Amino acid sequence: MLASRFIYAFLIIELLVLLGGDPAHSQDKWMVGSQEQVRALNMVQIALTAYQSSHGKWPKNWKELRESGIWQSVLLNEQGQALDPDNDGPPKLGSGLNYRGVDSEGRAVLVVLVPRGAAALQSEEERTWRLEPQPDYAQRLKWLDSQGFTAARGITLADYIDDKGMLGLFAICGVIEEGLKLYTLENSGGPEELDQLIDSGYCPVDRQSINPRTGARLKFDGSRGELKLSFDKDGKLTGVWPVLSDGKELKAPGVF
Numbered sequence: 001m002l003a004s005r006f007i008y009a010f011l012i013i014e015l016l017v018l019l020g021g022d023p024a025h026s027q028d029k030w031m032v033g034s035q036e037q038v039r040a041l042n043m044v045q046i047a048l049t050a051y052q053s054s055h056g057k058w059p060k061n062w063k064e065l066r067e068s069g070i071w072q073s074v075l076l077n078e079q080g081q082a083l084d085p086d087n088d089g090p091p092k093l094g095s096g097l098n099y100r101g102v103d104s105e106g107r108a109v110l111v112v113l114v115p116r117g118a119a120a121l122q123s124e125e126e127r128t129w130r131l132e133p134q135p136d137y138a139q140r141l142k143w144l145d146s147q148g149f150t151a152a153r154g155i156t157l158a159d160y161i162d163d164k165g166m167l168g169l170f171a172i173c174g175v176i177e178e179g180l181k182l183y184t185l186e187n188s189g190g191p192e193e194l195d196q197l198i199d200s201g202y203c204p205v206d207r208q209s210i211n212p213r214t215g216a217r218l219k220f221d222g223s224r225g226e227l228k229l230s231f232d233k234d235g236k237l238t239g240v241w242p243v244l245s246d247g248k249e250l251k252a253p254g255v256f
Contacts, residue, residue, distance in 0.1 A: 110129045112126075142158050
């Protein structure tokens with residue numbers, strides 16, 4: 001049920017091929033900025049899937065997803081301009097992407113224009129990505145309980161199925177986790193501090209964001225109802241997990 005977690009690295013590879021290989025060594029302005037489009041497309045997919053998992057349905061539009069609190073930071077294109085997947089279409093080459101809502105088969109639809117061939121600025125191709133719905137948190141948490149996933153720590157995940165605030169925190173945690181993986185892949189290592197991840201565009205929240213569990217500014221200090229950051233011996237950020245309302249840390253990589 002967590003197979004979708006592995007699609008994003010392959011998507012990066014596919015898009016980099018479509019965008020002409022290694023953007024860092026290209027003399028073309030579009031090619032230099034193409035990684036921003038790759039990043040935005042990946043993060044929008046991750047955020048949409050997190051919303052669907054936590055709400056049991058896809059959002060009607062990107063605005064609805066933002067209002068849920070799952071994505072509170074700014075999406076940027078290669079010119080450093082803000083992207084709005086609701087109003088970015090029909091997409092123009094380099095402009096980003098357009099969220100088209102849900103198709104007749106219950107899949108979320110994203111459309112983006114990518115360069116085609118060597119003449120990237122003169123030739124483009126519209127590409128469509130369709131996201132399959134994943135098991136929602138009600139199904140996922142009950143299944144994990146049935147497998148004894150957290151029983152040894154005295155945690156019953158099903159207790160949080162009706163806690164909308166905590167589910168929102170779970171979703172934010174999941175998006176950060178996936179963004180951290182992509183950051184690490186792109187930079188051959190994790191960031192040394194959270195602000196580096198925030199500045200990279202791979203983080204759905206920033207220091208001003210609101211915690212859906214508390215309604216106050218989100219903390220990253222490991223206190224109750226907040227998020228805790230994990231660093232390795234070299235000081236690199238390697239993970240993030242939610243702290244439950246009773247103070248127990250839910251170390252569950254890949255769950256959210």
